[in-house]
Amino acid sequence: MADEHFHRWIQSLETRHLADLTFSEVSRALRALSSTYVERRRRLTERSALAGAGKRAAFALFYGPLHYLLVREIVRALPGAAVGSPTLVDLGCGTGASGVAWAYECSRRPRVVGVDRHPWVLGEAARAYRHFGLSARICHDEVASVSLPKPPASLLAAFTLNELQDAPRDGLLRRLVERTSRGDQVLIVEPIARLAARWWNKWRDIFVTAGGRGDEWRFRVDLPAIVAKLDRAAGLDHRELTGRSLWLSP
Numbered sequence: 001m002a003d004e005h006f007h008r009w010i011q012s013l014e015t016r017h018l019a020d021l022t023f024s025e026v027s028r029a030l031r032a033l034s035s036t037y038v039e040r041r042r043r044l045t046e047r048s049a050l051a052g053a054g055k056r057a058a059f060a061l062f063y064g065p066l067h068y069l070l071v072r073e074i075v076r077a078l079p080g081a082a083v084g085s086p087t088l089v090d091l092g093c094g095t096g097a098s099g100v101a102w103a104y105e106c107s108r109r110p111r112v113v114g115v116d117r118h119p120w121v122l123g124e125a126a127r128a129y130r131h132f133g134l135s136a137r138i139c140h141d142e143v144a145s146v147s148l149p150k151p152p153a154s155l156l157a158a159f160t161l162n163e164l165q166d167a168p169r170d171g172l173l174r175r176l177v178e179r180t181s182r183g184d185q186v187l188i189v190e191p192i193a194r195l196a197a198r199w200w201n202k203w204r205d206i207f208v209t210a211g212g213r214g215d216e217w218r219f220r221v222d223l224p225a226i227v228a229k230l231d232r233a234a235g236l237d238h239r240e241l242t243g244r245s246l247w248l249s250p
C-alpha cells in the first residue's frame with residue numbers, strides 16, 4: 001500500500017513538473033542544483049537552490065523521492081522509530097518527502113506539521129501530505145525558533161541543519177535533545193560528506209552520551225524510473241543511497 005502511494009506520488013510529480021518543462025531542461029537544472037548542493041554546499045542559500053522552475057522541478061522530482069527512500073530505510077532500520085508519536089514535526093520540510101516517509105512507516109500515523117521558510121516548498125509539502133492521506137498542517141516559520149507541540153512528538157530535521165548557521169543550529173539541537181527527556185523522539189539526517197558537516201561529530205557524541213546513536217547508512221534501492229533516468233542524464237549515481245543520522249528517543 002505504501003509502495004503504491006509512493007509510485008502514484010512519483011507519477012503525479014512527473015506529470016506536474018514535466019508539464020511545462022522538457023526532460024532535458026529538468027536534467028540540466030538538476031546538474032546545476034547538484035553542484036550547488038554538493039560542491040558549493042557551504043555557500044548555499046535557499047534562494048539560489050530553488051531559483052527558477054527547472055531547479056524547483058529537479059528538487060521536487062529528484063531529491064524529494066531520494067530523500068523519501070533514504071528516510072524510509074533509516075526508519076525501518078532504527079529500532080523504535082516506527083512506533084511514532086501523535087505528532088511528527090518536520091523541520092525544514094521542503095517538499096514534504098522525508099516527513100511523509102517517516103509518518104508512513106509508523107504503526108499509528110501521526111499528524112504531521114511541516115515547517116519551512118520557503119513558501120513554494122510548503123505548497124508542495126501540502127500536496128504531498130494530501131496525496132498520502134496524512135492529517136497535516138504547514139507552518140511558514142524559522143526552524144530555529146518555531147514553537148513545538150506538546151510532547152510526545154517525533155521531531156525530524158532531514159537535510160536541513162546543514163543550511164543553518166552554527167549558532168541557530170547548536171541552539172536547535174540543544175532544544176531537540178532536551179525535548180527527549182519529555183518524551184520526544186529526534187531524528188536528524190544529513191548526507192555523508194566530509195566538508196558538509198563539521199558540526200556533526202560534536203553532536204554525534206552528545207547524542208550517543210545521552211543514550212542515542214549516530215549511524216552511517218548505505219542502502220541499495222530500486223529507484224523509480226524517472227528518478228533513475230534523471231540520475232543518469234545528470235551524470236549522477238544514486239543506485240546506492242547513503243546518508244547519516246542521529247537518533248535519540250526517551
Ligand SMILES: C[S@@+](CC[C@H](N)C(=O)[O-])C[C@H]1O[C@@H](n2cnc3c(N)ncnc32)[C@H](O)[C@@H]1O
Pocket residue numbers: 046063064067091092093094095096097098115116117118121141142143144157158159160163164
Ligand atoms: C535541502 S532541503 C530538505 C528538505 C526536506 N527536509 C527533505 O528531506 O527533502 C532544506 C529545507 O530547509 C529549509 N530551511 C533551511 N533553513 C531554514 C530555516 N532557518 N527555517 C526554516 N526552513 C529552513 C529550506 O527552505 C529547504 O526547504
